[in-house]
Amino acid sequence: MILERQEKEGWGTKVIDRLSADLREAFPDMQGLSTRNLKYMRAFAAAWPDREIVQGTLAQITWYHNIALLEKVRDPHVRLWYARRGLEEGWSRNVLAMQIESRLHDRQGKAINNFALTLPPGDSDMAAQVFKDPYLFDFLGTADPRREREVELALTDHIQRFLLELGAGFAFVGRQVHLEFADSDYYLDLLFYHLRLRCYIVIELKSVPFDPRFVGTLNMYLSAVDDQLRHSDDESSIGLLLCRKGSKIEVEYALRGFQKPMGVASWETKLVKDLPEELQRSLPSVAEIEAELSREEVGK
Structure with a gap:
């Protein structure tokens, strides 16, 4: 929804800021609706347009693992490799980050x-x-x-x-x-x-x-x-x-x-x-x- 709004209204309209404020007002007891987290959600949606991949591998690792992948890996194929490997071996977020930094895939x-x-x-x-x-x-x-x-x-x-x-x-x-x-x-x-x-x-x-x-x-x-x-x-x-x-x-x-x-x-x-x-x-x-x-x- 954010991607669609930004495409229609433009980047200068502060779509995410307004949406974050509206969501926190509508759901005051819900966590994770900050502007920063919504930006991660937008980045996640942009990075993974294939719903099958999202529902398969990515839904089985934590949100913090997904954030680490978005922040540290640009290549989508390499990012998916780490997601699958982390899921298979049960890596914590810190271990995942360490493996990425050591370029395990290479x-x-x-x-x-x-x-x-x-x-x-x-x-x-x-x-x-x-x-x-x-x-x-x-x-x-x-x-x-x-x-x-x-x-x-x-x-x-x-x-x-x-x-x-x-x-x-x-x-x-x-x-x-x-x-x-x-x-x-x-x-x-x-x-x-x-x-x-x-x-x-x-x-x-x-x-x-x-x-x-x-x-x-x-x-x-x-x-x-x-x-x-x-x-x-x-x-x-x-x-x-x-x-x-x-x-x-x-x-x-x-x-x-x-x-x-x-x-x-x-x-x-x-x-x-x-x-x-x-x-x-x-x-x-x-x-x-x-x-x-x-x-x-x-x-x-």
């Missing part, structure tokens, strides 16, 4: 993987959508962990935020999970179970760029988990290697030929992500800093 399903060759078609599509790239560990603050064990400890200290970044369906099993075979002890960095995929998820963390040798180790761990932990009702275990970037073609070549389903993605902390690109390039790497410190130590 990261979801982007991990390089071999799922199409190692899993049945339906399972491979679902598994591909479970993983993202990059993973944003903003909750680590400005910390820049240099060793895998430091990353593990930080993630498990913030397990709720870590699970939120991983996405719905992940159940934490443990860190440094012990496996024994060939008269040797091995320890998985992080072990999860995915409730929708019905399988174990082995996550290996690296604080360095991708190295093809990491894939061989992860493949070995997956074989051991399938033999020692997997129940007869479980699907094949899936591996996720998280490292500090890497060449896409190198990752694809490294995964080729392996029979175990694996994905490779990068991870970032707030410190690196927030710096302008030109400043990131001008900063020394961890390896360069350590080399310089070693030279100073030798000089002493």
